[in-house]
Amino acid sequence: MKKLALAVTLAFAASGALAQDKTIKITGFGAKSGVVRSFGVNSEAAMLAAADVINKQGGIKLADGSKARIEVEFLDDRCNAEEGISVIRRIASTDALVAIGPTCSNVAEPLFGILQKKVGDAGDSGLQFPVFTDVAIKVGLAKISEWAFRNVPNEMTMYNSVFYWLHQKYPNLKTVYGGVEEDFAHSRATWHVVMKDRAQASGFSIAGESKWLLADTNFATQVREMKKANADIIAISAHPFSTCGVLREMQRQGVKPKLLVGLTSSSSLETLQGCAKQAQGIIIPTSFAPVNKEARFAAEETAKKKGAADLHSMAAWENMFILKQVMEAEKISGAKANLQADRRKIRDGLAKLATTQGLLGVTKRDAEGEADKPYLFVQAKGNDWVVLHNPL
Amino acid sequence: MLDFLQAVSDGVLFGATYALIGIGFTLVFGVMHKLNLAYAAASVGGAYAGLLVLGVMAGAPPWLVFLCAFAAGGVLGYLVYLSCFHFIPLGSPLATLMATVGMLLLIDEVIVHFTNGMPLAYPAMFDDVMLRAGELTLRGDLLLVFGIAVLCMVGLLLLLYRTRLGLATRAVSQQSVAAQLCGIRVGLVNAMTFVITGLLGGIAGALIGASVGALSPLLTTPLTVKGLIVTVIGGLGSIPGAIIAGLLVGGFENVFQLFRGVTERDLYVMLLLFVFLVFRPGGLFESKDDHH
Amino acid sequence: MDFYFGLAQLVGVHTLLGLSAYIVLLTGQVSLAQAGFFAVGAYTAGMLTVLAGWHLVPALGIGAIVSAATACAVGFPALRVKGLMLVIATLAFGEAVRLFFFNFDYQIAKGDIKVGPLGGEGFRQIRFFPENGWGTLEVMLFMWVFVLLVMALLWWFDRSRYGTALRAVGEDEVAAQAVGINLTAIKVSAMTVGGAIAGIGGGLYAHYTTHIEHSSFNILVATFALAYPIVGGLQSVFGTLIAVIFVQAFLIEGLRELGDWRNLLFGALIVLAMNLRPNGILDARALAALKRAFTRGRNA
Numbered sequence: 007m008k009k010l011a012l013a014v015t016l017a018f019a020a021s022g023a024l025a026q027d028k029t030i031k032i033t034g035f036g037a038k039s040g041v042v043r044s045f046g047v048n049s050e051a052a053m054l055a056a057a058d059v060i061n062k063q064g065g066i067k068l069a070d071g072s073k074a075r076i077e078v079e080f081l082d083d084r085c086n087a088e089e090g091i092s093v094i095r096r097i098a099s100t101d102a103l104v105a106i107g108p109t110c111s112n113v114a115e116p117l118f119g120i121l122q123k124k125v126g127d128a129g130d131s132g133l134q135f136p137v138f139t140d141v142a143i144k145v146g147l148a149k150i151s152e153w154a155f156r157n158v159p160n161e162m163t164m165y166n167s168v169f170y171w172l173h174q175k176y177p178n179l180k181t182v183y184g185g186v187e188e189d190f191a192h193s194r195a196t197w198h199v200v201m202k203d204r205a206q207a208s209g210f211s212i213a214g215e216s217k218w219l220l221a222d223t224n225f226a227t228q229v230r231e232m233k234k235a236n237a238d239i240i241a242i243s244a245h246p247f248s249t250c251g252v253l254r255e256m257q258r259q260g261v262k263p264k265l266l267v268g269l270t271s272s273s274s275l276e277t278l279q280g281c282a283k284q285a286q287g288i289i290i291p292t293s294f295a296p297v298n299k300e301a302r303f304a305a306e307e308t309a310k311k312k313g314a315a316d317l318h319s320m321a322a323w324e325n326m327f328i329l330k331q332v333m334e335a336e337k338i339s340g341a342k343a344n345l346q347a348d349r350r351k352i353r354d355g356l357a358k359l360a361t362t363q364g365l366l367g368v369t370k371r372d373a374e375g376e377a378d379k380p381y382l383f384v385q386a387k388g389n390d391w392v393v394l395h396n397p398l
Numbered sequence: 399m400l401d402f403l404q405a406v407s408d409g410v411l412f413g414a415t416y417a418l419i420g421i422g423f424t425l426v427f428g429v430m431h432k433l434n435l436a437y438a439a440a441s442v443g444g445a446y447a448g449l450l451v452l453g454v455m456a457g458a459p460p461w462l463v464f465l466c467a468f469a470a471g472g473v474l475g476y477l478v479y480l481s482c483f484h485f486i487p488l489g490s491p492l493a494t495l496m497a498t499v500g501m502l503l504l505i506d507e508v509i510v511h512f513t514n515g516m517p518l519a520y521p522a523m524f525d526d527v528m529l530r531a532g533e534l535t536l537r538g539d540l541l542l543v544f545g546i547a548v549l550c551m552v553g554l555l556l557l558l559y560r561t562r563l564g565l566a567t568r569a570v571s572q573q574s575v576a577a578q579l580c581g582i583r584v585g586l587v588n589a590m591t592f593v594i595t596g597l598l599g600g601i602a603g604a605l606i607g608a609s610v611g612a613l614s615p616l617l618t619t620p621l622t623v624k625g626l627i628v629t630v631i632g633g634l635g636s637i638p639g640a641i642i643a644g645l646l647v648g649g650f651e652n653v654f655q656l657f658r659g660v661t662e663r664d665l666y667v668m669l670l671l672f673v674f675l676v677f678r679p680g681g682l683f684e685s686k687d688d689h690h
Numbered sequence: 691m692d693f694y695f696g697l698a699q700l701v702g703v704h705t706l707l708g709l710s711a712y713i714v715l716l717t718g719q720v721s722l723a724q725a726g727f728f729a730v731g732a733y734t735a736g737m738l739t740v741l742a743g744w745h746l747v748p749a750l751g752i753g754a755i756v757s758a759a760t761a762c763a764v765g766f767p768a769l770r771v772k773g774l775m776l777v778i779a780t781l782a783f784g785e786a787v788r789l790f791f792f793n794f795d796y797q798i799a800k801g802d803i804k805v806g807p808l809g810g811e812g813f814r815q816i817r818f819f820p821e822n823g824w825g826t827l828e829v830m831l832f833m834w835v836f837v838l839l840v841m842a843l844l845w846w847f848d849r850s851r852y853g854t855a856l857r858a859v860g861e862d863e864v865a866a867q868a869v870g871i872n873l874t875a876i877k878v879s880a881m882t883v884g885g886a887i888a889g890i891g892g893g894l895y896a897h898y899t900t901h902i903e904h905s906s907f908n909i910l911v912a913t914f915a916l917a918y919p920i921v922g923g924l925q926s927v928f929g930t931l932i933a934v935i936f937v938q939a940f941l942i943e944g945l946r947e948l949g950d951w952r953n954l955l956f957g958a959l960i961v962l963a964m965n966l967r968p969n970g971i972l973d974a975r976a977l978a979a980l981k982r983a984f985t986r987g988r989n990a
Contacts (some may be wrong), residue, residue, distance in 0.1 A: 039507070039953050041615050043515035081946060082953070087899050088703075088904060092696055092943065095826075099693035111905060113825065115814060119900030131825040133692070147401040150815075188661055189792065191903070194810050217660045223415075223609070226408035226537075227655055230401075247517045247614045254611040258528060280517040280612045341597065353611075433774050481961050486968045488842060492720065493968035497961050500915055504957030511954065514733045623785070626778045633976070634775070661810070665789035668782040675779045676767045 028074035029341050030066055031102040032057070034322065035093050036109035036141060041247070044276065044314070045109040047320040050080040051139055052304070053106060056326035059307060066330055069337040076326070083377070085110040090117045093259060098135040101342055103333075104352050105137050108323050109318075111191050113143035116155075123153035133374065134346070136353040138329065139367055140322035142191045143271060145199060148375035149283035155356045155375040157321045157328070157364075161200045163269060164291035164381045167397060168267060169201075169208035172239070172289075179264055183237035184215040185228065185252055187244035193220075193269055197243035197260020201267075205241065213237040225255040233261045241267040244287075246274070251282035257284050265289065273384055273391055274316045285386045293379040294365060295393050296321040301365045320365055328362045367398050400533055405656040406649050407531075411540035412464030413611055413648020417547045419621050420628030420640035422595040425554065429571040429591050429633020432494050436478050436501035437599060438621035443547045444471030444596070445613055449518060460521035460608065467604035468597055474505070475596015481590050488574075502618070509615050517614040520607035531625035543605050547644070550598055551637050557594070567591055571635075627671050633681025643682060695826040697943060699898055701934050702833040705889030707911070708918025708930040709840055713847075714884040715919050717738075717877050718775025718860035723764060723780035725912035726787030727757040727885040731892030731903050733791060733807060736816045739897070740805055741798055746818050746897060750836075754889035763884020765878035784912045792904035811904025816896050817862045833894050856880055860924075888915075921963055925977045930981055932971050 034053045038046035057076040060066070065073040081097065083090040097105050108114050111133035122132035132151065137147070139156040153161045172179065182205045186197035189264035202212055213235040216228035229252065232240060240256075240263040242249050249272055256262075266288040268277075274292035294317040296302045304323050313319055332355035338348040364367045367380035385394040419438055424519025426434045448467030451458045453677070482497035509623030558564035569577040570587045578584050607613040628647055647667065654666040674681070714721045733917060734751035738744040763784055771779045797806035807813040819829050847853040858866040859876045867873055896902045914937070922933030941959060945952040967973060972980075 032776075038950065039515075040510060041515040043510050047514055082949070084953070087901065088700055088895075089942065091899060092693075092700055095693040095696040096943070096946075099691070112812075112905065114900035115812070116899040119815065119817065120820070120898075123817075129823045130820050131823050132820045189810055189905070191811055219660055219664075221620050222660070223606075223617070223620075224408065224412040224652070226412070227652060228404055228660075230404065235434075235520065247616055250517060250519075250612050251610060258526060259535070276516045280519055280614075282519075424754065427774070431774075433777060481965070485965050490968035492715075492920045493964045495720070495774075495777070496917055497964035499917065500957045500960030500964065502957070504954065504961065507953045507957055511950065623781070623909070630775060630778050661793050662789070665786055668786040668789065671782040672767070672779060672786070675771050675775065675782075679771055679775060682967070 010254055017274050028068065028072060029077045030074045030333065030338075030340055031079065031100065032080060032326065033097045033100070033105050034080040035083050035086040035090070035097065035105060035107035036080070037066075038080075039084040039208055042085050042109055044205040045141055045318055046080070046082060048308070048313040048316065048319035049107070049109065052082065052308045052315070052323040053078045053310035053326055054311045054322045055304070055307035055313070060326065060330055064113060066340075067334050070239040070339070071363070072340075072342045076330075083108055083110075083113055083114060087113050087116040090114075091120055092122075094133065094135065094137065098133055101345060103136075103338070103348050105135065106137065106322055107137070107142075108141050109141045109195035111142040111147065114139060114142035114144070115150070115191075118147055118150035118154040121153040123151050124153045124167060136349055136356060138356065141318040144193050144337060151346055152357065152375070153353055157325050157362070157369070157377045157379070159270060159291075159293040159317065159379045159381055160376065161196055161234040162204065163378055164270065164293075165196075165200050165204040165318070166207065167381070168289065168291045168383060169205045169210060171395060171397070172265065172267075173208045173210065176265070179238035181213040181235075181237040181241045182210045182230040182241055183213045183232055183235045183263070185232070185240060186215060186217050187220050187248055188217045189219045190245065192271070193243045193245060196269060201241050201243055210239070212392050218244070218248055218252070220245065220248060223251060225252045227260075228252065229255040229259050229261055232256065232263075233259055235374035237263060239263055239265045239267060239347070243269045244272070245269065245341050246280050249277060250284065253281055270317065275314055275320075278386060278389055278391070282386065282389050284372045288386050289383055289394060290380050290385075290391075291383050292391075293317045293381045295391065297319070297382070297396065304365055305324055324362070324364050324369075328356075328359070332356055332359070402656065404534055405652045407534050409537060409652025410645045410649040411537055411544065412609070412652070413645040414540055414544035414547050415602070415606045415644075416624045416628050416640040416647055417644025418543065418605060419551070419599075419625040420600045420632060420644045421547070421550060421554065421601065421637055423625040423629040424450060424637065424640045425595050425598075426591065427629060429567055430483065430588060431571070432483065432491060433498065433626075434478065435495065435498040435622060436482070436499065437595070438504060438625050439502040439505040440474040440478055441471060441599035441603035441606075442615075442617050442648060443474050443509060443603070444468070444600030444620065445520070445607045446509055446513070446518070447474075448600070448604050449520070449613070452516055452521070458678070459633040460523045463521050464601065464604040464608075467600040469600065471600015471603065471639070472593045472597040475594075475599060479592035479595070483588060483592070484585065502622070506615055506618055513615075515615060517612040520604075520613050522608040522611060525608065525611065526643060539609055543609060546601065546605060547641055550601070551641055552596070552613060554594075554637055560657045563587070563590060604641065627667065630671060631674050631681055633683040636683035639681055639683035692826045695830045698830045699826070699833055702830070702837045703891050703898065704914070704918065704934045704938055705837050705931050705944055706715050706840060706887055706894070707915045708922070708934055709844060709927065710884040710888035710891065711878050711915040712919035712924070712927065712930050713844060713856070713887070715916075715924055716853075716856040716860050717880045718863070718876060719881065720774065720777045720916065721768075721780040721881070721884070721913040722889045722916060723761075723784040723787075723907070724884060724915040725794060725909075726784035727761050727888035728892035728911065728915070729787050729791055729897065729904075729907035731757040731889030732896035732907070733794070733813065733892075734889070735893030736813055736896040736902060737796065739817055739818045740813075741796075746893075748889055750893040753893040754886040757889025757892065758882045758886035761888075762878060762882040764885075765881035768881065769874060769877060779966050781909065781912065784907075785909065787906050788907050791907070810904065812901060812906075814901045816900050818897050820900075829898060831836065833898070836890055836894065841927045841931070848926070855932070873979065874917055889954070894933050907917045917960070919970075921960065921970060923967075923976070925971035925974050926969070926972055929972035936971065946984070
């Protein structure tokens with residue numbers, strides 16, 4: 007009889023504890039197919055790793071004082087706009103409170119477009135769901151909707167800094183020649199709107215530009231143009247595949263500029279895997295390198311989940327911690343009945359943030375929902391990205 | 399003027415890679431009168447498989463990788479035959495077309511799955527050799543690709559016109575029923591055609607990887623499109639046509655790029671193809687056996 | 691529910707894409723150009739609602755007319771190209787259209803921002819639906835009105851002389867000519883109708899994704915357009931609808947739980963489907979069996 011009473015008491019206690027086991031769902035989404043698969047894989051790993059760390063520390067504190075575990079799911083949008091829209095609607099129909107993603111800028115733009123533009127606008131039937139982007143980096147997207155926020159580096163600030171620093175450090179270098187991948191929104195915008203502009207602002211003169219397409223394989227003409235221009239610095243605004251193609255052709259034709267500057271998102275494993283030898287010395291501004299304890303810890307934890315830590319996946323890691331902070335500050339209920347109210351609170355909380363704590367330092371946030379992340383310059387040396395200059 | 403000549407020569411040389419892919423496309427179309435849209439994907443897949451050699455033996459010489467790609471291409475060719483052509487009845491050309499599309503997607507996804515979509519450096523031979531012809535510079539490795547394309551063409555023509563298998567293949571392509579009546583095993587001949595084009599595809603994929611310097615899933619679609627264009631311009635079923643068309647397309651592409659820039663380049667290539675189709679639908683070397 | 695309405699919207703747009711290839715396939719022409727007509731409809735309708743402030747319905751109408759005109763222009767040279775060569779010719783045309791839009795800039799200033807297509811950057815902020823307060827349900831119903839109208843039209847064709855003529859040309863051109871069917875009229879008209887359908891689909895696509903760019907109309911889209919009627923079966927318009935539901939609702943959304951396996955299964959299942967049912971899911975035998983099932987119920 008005593009044993010039975012004990013068993014029953016324990017059962018009650020256990021069920022009580024289980025009832026305490028609330029979950030908060032955060033869904034990640036991005037590209038896990040095609041040439042951009044690595045981005046999705048890494049972001050997912052970073053999110054899972056961050057969730058583990060947060061859960062080990064006790065989880066998220068809800069409004070009623072109890073703690074909830076974070077549950078992470080990751081959906082593949084295949085870098086396709088229609089699918090991305092379908093995915094976000096699907097996520098909104100579950101009990102997820104917020105989504106982290108997407109990977110591709112060509113998905114982000116339509117996706118933000120179907121969100122409600124202005125909060126509280128009753129005449130706007132757009133989706134009311136907070137999206138906190140980790141990777142899609144094309145300039146000026148978050149302002150499309152007040153439900154969209156991004157934690158991506160500000161390329162204007164970074165390239166301004168790069169060219170300024172280069173001008174200071176190498177005063178005898180005067181000309182910049184650009185190579186740009188024209189058919190990808192991000193790389194195209196970065197050369198025409200950011201690099202060209204900032205290089206000129208820092209006192210360089212633009213010797214010209216050569217264009218190619220994302221999947222091109224023959225760069226003979228473009229590199230010949232580069233050779234003729236004979237600029238001191240060549241800035242390549244392209245993704246790893248065509249960047250490697252151009253660098254190889256440059257080697258073949260004997261084009262050796264004094265300095266090489268690259269595109270933010272090419273400061274990853276892909277470039278080194280494709281053409282480490284030819285990419286030696288290329289300078290890229292980035293918002294992540296394992297230079298301090300937190301950064302190294304994040305990288306290790308992500309590696310345990312089979313993902314690589316780079317500026318993109320580490321943004322996803324940061325997002326998880328920022329969301330924890332926001333959820334606790336806004337006192338979300340975590341109850342399924344208050345789903346929409348909780349989502350609204352998260353949105354409001356994200357909108358309020360003026361600064362967030364990033365892995366490299368404090369990140370500023372602006373009224374449009376964009377971030378101004380601390381950055382440093384890395385350079386390809388051997389088989390690694392080595393910190394060249396840390397302005398922090 | 400020099401710019402123009404240099405652009406032409408750069409383009410024509412790179413066209414040798416298109417020629418290689420085109421030969422396989424045109425052979426399958428010429429023999430089986432069916433489009434194998436999975437051909438370029440299988441070729442790239444074979445090239446990727448070639449890299450497995452490096453996984454086993456770190457410092458393996460490039461020719462060993464190419465050999466492995468060659469063999470893998472043959473295997474993939476046979477798999478494509480089995481999954482898309484063997485079981486589907488001859489009266490359903492649309493079904494085979496869609497099945498090859500399915501295989502293209504499958505092969506692409508398998509590649510993406512194993513490499514996480516990232517480009518892989520490919521071993522090259524003579525990739526740093528630049529020859530000079532007067533004022534022009536020519537890429538040594540592309541000349542090698544051209545040489546191999548010509549060798550393949552000679553080899554295939556010998557196969558088609560001097561061997562029993564070639565005789566059987568031509569018989570099946572002309573009159574498959576009559577060929578069966580003569581005791582030729584149509585299924586076996588078709589399978590062999592796919593294996594042979596697959597072997598060729600493996601080499602093509604490997605050499606393209608070597609010329610580009612890296613393999614990426616990005617290569618599949620443009621190669622498929624170029625291969626189809628080359629097949630049409632060269633004449634369906636004509637191997638010498640495929641080579642000449644490949645060089646032509648490469649040359650024109652670069653010239654268009656020189657004059658109108660890279661964003662309009664492909665537009666003009668498409669229009670060139672369209673013009674060809676309307677005014678010379680048989681291609682440069684119209685096939686002698688023209689029956690529908 | 692929002693999700694299911696959104697999925698229904700997607701199925702609707704893709705059904706229109708598939709039906710535009712379907713009618714052309716009936717005449718024996720395998721066209722990979724439908725994505726190009728889709729693009730023409732998308733950009734036209736988008737420009738009319740965003741730059742000229744038109745209501746969506748007339749914008750869709752003009753989009754359909756412009757696409758139909760483009761298709762008609764393609765239909766004539768297409769007559770010269772036979773069999774599978776047409777696949778390549780139409781592929782080239784479709785790509786040419788995409789590349790045209792890649793280079794197409796037409797922006798006007800509205801207030802302090804510029805709107806309109808901007809070449810490689812695409813055409814952003816096509817917000818007719820959200821700006822006019824259309825909810826997901828309303829958009830879905832609106833789209834499906836068009837889908838059902840088109841399906842009804844094609845269904846009616848199938849029951850009329852025109853439909854018989856279409857299929858006759860598809861079966862055997864020589865025999866069709868022998869009984870006096872005008873090959874040119876049939877083939878070009880089918881291409882034109884297909885273009886119009888794709889144009890409507892494109893216009894709807896532009897508005898429900900709010901942002902279009904050249905890469906939204908690539909070879910993959912063209913291939914899907916063709917895949918739907920082939921996988922579904924050419925015997926009936928419902929074949930295409932079933933194929934769209936099979937691919938989009940089952941393969942893409944339904945298999946999402948399988949994570950990475952979904953993408954691998956996608957290609958494999960298409961290969962399998964073509965091997966098991968080379969004449970499509972709804973082939974002649976399946977259709978006959980369904981008919982028997984229905985009429986048996988009625989007679990009993």
